[in-house]
Amino acid sequence: MFEKFFNRLSNEERSRLQPSGTSIKGIADIPLKPLGQLTLNVRFSEGQKERIQPLTFVVINIPSNYDVIIGRPGQCAFFMVVSVGHGTVKFPTERGIATLQPSQEAYVVEGESPRSEEDKQRLITNPKYPEQRIRINLSLSQETLSYLEKLLTHYSDVFAWCPEDMTGIPRNIAEHELRIPPDVKPVVQKKRSLAPERSLAAYFKDLNKACPKDCYPLPEIDLKVDSLTGYPFKCFLDAYKGYHQILMKEEDEEKTAFHTDKGILCYKKMPFGLKNAGATYQRLVNKAFASQIGKNMEAYVDDLANPNKVKAVLEAKPPKTKKEVESLNGKLAALKRFTSKLAERSLPFYKILKNCSDKKDFKWTDEAKEAFNQMKQHLASLPDIAAPETGELISVYLSIAEEAISAVLTIEQNTAQVPVYFFSKTLKLAETKYPPLENLALALVQTARRLRRYFQTHPIQVVTDQPVKNVLEKPENSGRLAKWAVELGEHNITYVPRKAINAQVLADFIVEVPNQINNEVNTAIAEPFNPEAWKLFTDGASSVEGSRAGLVLINPEGLEFTYALRFDFHTTNNEAEYEALIIGLRLAKEIKVQKLEVFTDSLLVSSQVNDSYVAKEPNMRRYKEKSKELMNTFQTCSVKQIPRSQNKKADALSKLASLTFAHLTKKVLVEVLKAPSIDELEVVVSVA
Numbered sequence: 001m002f003e004k005f006f007n008r009l010s011n012e013e014r015s016r017l018q019p020s021g022t023s024i025k026g027i028a029d030i031p032l033k034p035l036g037q038l039t040l041n042v043r044f045s046e047g048q049k050e051r052i053q054p055l056t057f058v059v060i061n062i063p064s065n066y067d068v069i070i071g072r073p074g075q076c077a078f079f080m081v082v083s084v085g086h087g088t089v090k091f092p093t094e095r096g097i098a099t100l101q102p103s104q105e106a107y108v109v110e111g112e113s114p115r116s117e118e119d120k121q122r123l124i125t126n127p128k129y130p131e132q133r134i135r136i137n138l139s140l141s142q143e144t145l146s147y148l149e150k151l152l153t154h155y156s157d158v159f160a161w162c163p164e165d166m167t168g169i170p171r172n173i174a175e176h177e178l179r180i181p182p183d184v185k186p187v188v189q190k191k192r193s194l195a196p197e198r199s200l201a202a203y204f205k206d207l208n209k210a211c212p213k214d215c216y217p218l219p220e221i222d223l224k225v226d227s228l229t230g231y232p233f234k235c236f237l238d239a240y241k242g243y244h245q246i247l248m249k250e251e252d253e254e255k256t257a258f259h260t261d262k263g264i265l266c267y268k269k270m271p272f273g274l275k276n277a278g279a280t281y282q283r284l285v286n287k288a289f290a291s292q293i294g295k296n297m298e299a300y301v302d303d304l305a306n307p308n309k310v311k312a313v314l315e316a317k318p319p320k321t322k323k324e325v326e327s328l329n330g331k332l333a334a335l336k337r338f339t340s341k342l343a344e345r346s347l348p349f350y351k352i353l354k355n356c357s358d359k360k361d362f363k364w365t366d367e368a369k370e371a372f373n374q375m376k377q378h379l380a381s382l383p384d385i386a387a388p389e390t391g392e393l394i395s396v397y398l399s400i401a402e403e404a405i406s407a408v409l410t411i412e413q414n415t416a417q418v419p420v421y422f423f424s425k426t427l428k429l430a431e432t433k434y435p436p437l438e439n440l441a442l443a444l445v446q447t448a449r450r451l452r453r454y455f456q457t458h459p460i461q462v463v464t465d466q467p468v469k470n471v472l473e474k475p476e477n478s479g480r481l482a483k484w485a486v487e488l489g490e491h492n493i494t495y496v497p498r499k500a501i502n503a504q505v506l507a508d509f510i511v512e513v514p515n516q517i518n519n520e521v522n523t524a525i526a527e528p529f530n531p532e533a534w535k536l537f538t539d540g541a542s543s544v545e546g547s548r549a550g551l552v553l554i555n556p557e558g559l560e561f562t563y564a565l566r567f568d569f570h571t572t573n574n575e576a577e578y579e580a581l582i583i584g585l586r587l588a589k590e591i592k593v594q595k596l597e598v599f600t601d602s603l604l605v606s607s608q609v610n611d612s613y614v615a616k617e618p619n620m621r622r623y624k625e626k627s628k629e630l631m632n633t634f635q636t637c638s639v640k641q642i643p644r645s646q647n648k649k650a651d652a653l654s655k656l657a658s659l660t661f662a663h664l665t666k667k668v669l670v671e672v673l674k675a676p677s678i679d680e681l682e683v684v685v686s687v688a
Contacts, residue, residue, distance in 0.1 A: 001057035003035060005067035013040065020058055035059040042070075044078060044091060047131030049098035051091060053077045065315055125152045129161045168245045168269070174284035176270035176277065178252045184210045192258045204273050207255065214276035216283060222337060222421070223453070224298045226387035246270040246280060309334050310379050318364060318372055322356045325349055332375070336422070338382050340508045343424035344404040345375055350426065386411055386418040394420065394458045397509040398443045398468075400436060403427050405443035408509055409454060417506055421454070423447045433603075435643060436513055438481065440468050445484045448491060455491045462495045466512060469495040479644050532556060533595040533636070536584045539650035540576030540602075547571040549580035550653025553587065563587070564653045569676060577602040578623035580650075581609075581639070582677040585630040594635040599642045601651070606641035622678040 006014065020037040039056045055074045075082060080091045089100040122133035134152060136145065160166045169175075187206040228234055247269055248256065256267040256274075270277055285299040293299060312331055319325045329349055336342050348368040356362050388394055388411045395417065399406045404427060409420040425446050427439070434442065444462060448455045462468065472485040498512070534556065540549040547570065551563040565583060567576070581600060588596050600606055607613035608624045609631070615621045631637040644651065 001038065001059045001068045002064045002066065003059060003061040004064075006035075006038070006059050009040075013038070017059065024058065024060060032060050032062065035061055042074075044089075044098065044100060045093075046098040046100060049093040049095045051078055051093045051098070063315070063317055123149050123152060125149070126156045126159070126161055132161060166245065169247065169284060171247055173287060174280060175247045175249050176252070176274065176280045177249045178207070178211050178255055178274075179214075180210050180252075180255065181212070189258050192260050203258065204256075204271075204275070208275035211275045214279040216276075216279040218278060218282055219298075219300050220453070221300055222451075224300050225337070225385070227294075227298055246284060310382065313379055314376055318369060320362075320364070322353065322359060322362050325352055325356075325362075329353075335379070335382075336424070338385060338422065339378065340408065340419075340422050341399070341401075341404070341406045341424050342422065343426045344401050344406060345371060345378070347371075347403055347426065383419055386413060386420055388420055388454070388458060390457065392458060393461055394454055395461045395463050396444065396447065397463050397506060397512075398440050398447075399509050399512055400439045400443060401514060403432055405439055405446065406508070407443050407447040408506065409447075409451065410506070419506070421451055423450055437466060437468065437471050438643070440464070440466055440513070441472055441481065441484055444468065445487060448488060455493075458492075460491055460493045462493060463498050464495060464512060465498045533597050534588060534593045536588060536596060536598045537647055537650040538577070538580040538584045538598065538600050539647055539653070540571075540573070540578070540580035541651075542571050542573050542576045547576045547579075549576055549583065550650040551580060551584045551587065552649045552653070553584065560649075562649070562653055571676070574602070574604055575619065575623065575676070577605045578620075578627065579677055581605060581627055582623070582630060585627065585637075586677075589630065589633055596634050596637045598637065598639040599647065600639065601642055601644040601647045603641050606639050609639050619678070626678050 006017075017036040017038050020034045024032045024034060037056055037058050039054055041052055042055045043050055043052045045051070053074075055070070055077060057068060075089075078091045080089050082089050087101065090097055091100075092098075122135045124130050124133050126132065136148060140148070187210075189206070192203060248267055253266050253268055256271070257264055258266070270280060282299070286293065289297055289299060309331060313328070313335070316328065316331070319328055329346065332339070332342060332346055339345070348365065348371040352363070352365065352368055392411055395410045395412070397408050397410065404424060406422075406424040408422050410417040411420055412418070423446070425443075431439065431442065454460075471481060472488065535554040537552040537554075538549065541547070547567040549565040549567075551565070553561040553563070555561075563583075565580065567579065571579060577600060581598065584598065585596075604613060605627075608615045608620065609627050615624045627639075631639070
């Protein structure tokens, strides 16, 4: 007996626990010292056939999906005959031989066991099949129990009591059609072993490839969740065993043929794993329940989070293989709407899969172990989710981490913020390099894309203490920020400062930007000011119109000197960026600058001169060496990469240099460079 079940026994039953000198070895490959031993009456039954015997259990403290394990002494006490191959147990009773199947359960009947009481509430709704009873919840009122019994008895004919009752779906209601184009040639199939663990999708790989996609719209699962709000009673029917009852179109049956030891076989009914099977099933339920869907019934072909899915994770053991980690991630994905910062919490699991290219490379790290335990603690107390009324104001809270972004949609109920939807996403490698403010904006954009239905039908209020609005609404923004601003412009979005967050469910969003990257946000808002240093902004580019560059040199008093450069030789974009840097360094050197801060929007140039990237190409090495040689002539000189949105003036000057110089004012110095800087020719011809 496992401790989790022992703790559910009554106080009187637990008090009978006696010391045990037994040592158990083999479970989890380690010797176990039992907590003690306990003798209880146990009942096995099939309908009216039952047998009760006292059994002595050894109580142990390890995780398990089982409550108790009946060993050979227990089986002998019941005179059981066990067939492992058939998964069946038979034993004699006063009313004849009883047979147990794997889905049936045994109950401890000592004292006032909750399971014993629950077993008493099993209803017999069909007198022809008294052994097939329906178990109901004891927490229901007596009036509800009575009504439920009458309802189930009255409609007992809708249940399949034996295999003959499962007549299947008539063809005029639904059948599965492959719609394979006539020009597709048959593919010879390998002999099939029919291994139960093999995915059927693998068997239908060639067939699915030939079938065009069925674009029949599947329902949005989150809308189904929202539609359940407000109903006091809910009944879930999970058809998890496949489709089985939908016939294949007769002319398509032979196209599913396969070769086995028993000969050539084909499917007469739609098997699980065929492409478009979900769409066919959705057609069926939409047609069969057309008068009920949206009224007192919802049907979906998707994963819907329910207590069983949460329980599966809570009772899961730490993964020991790559496949088990993948299974864990799949279970967590079904709970994404209800789990705060799921992507951030799951990062250690993704890292394990990333580093596990082979089964032998699998390693369950301490970081993953801690994340696994924390995930269980979080799932043990998931918050209630609310559904917003039409047109109701929705508040959005944002949060970023180094490798993930998160958001939560909330509505106000009784002066408290109640979550509607939790959203999170792992950042791509390029996105991790975005400035923190841009990642906050990205979190808002990704949330609007994923939860578009909420953003289109509700006024949105973004609650933030960061200048996200300023970043997105500046008209001079370019690149991705400008695109995001246009994308968000279709929604009714306002921005308000944060107040104190009192709701426990929003505790994860109290910190909008973690401390380790908070300094980066402040840097993006206002660059640190060095009163003695000059600042140089450079930008270079190459196009069909020619190669050019722009420079902006700012002295400590804030006076700007602007330069537009055009090259009379061909360069790549990276070479043009280097040319702009080198010309800027030479210019600063000529006017006796001692301290210089250089800003460029080229990640490659800044990374190479700072030795973060290796310059492999000969030209790049020469440009890097020339740049570092000039940098060493200053008392202090640094090169930093900045977003293009912060380098607009230099970018504009480089674009001007590709045009005629006639329209430019004398305030802009325009020059032509005759040869590459790495050729040691420093002659510059002024045409201004």
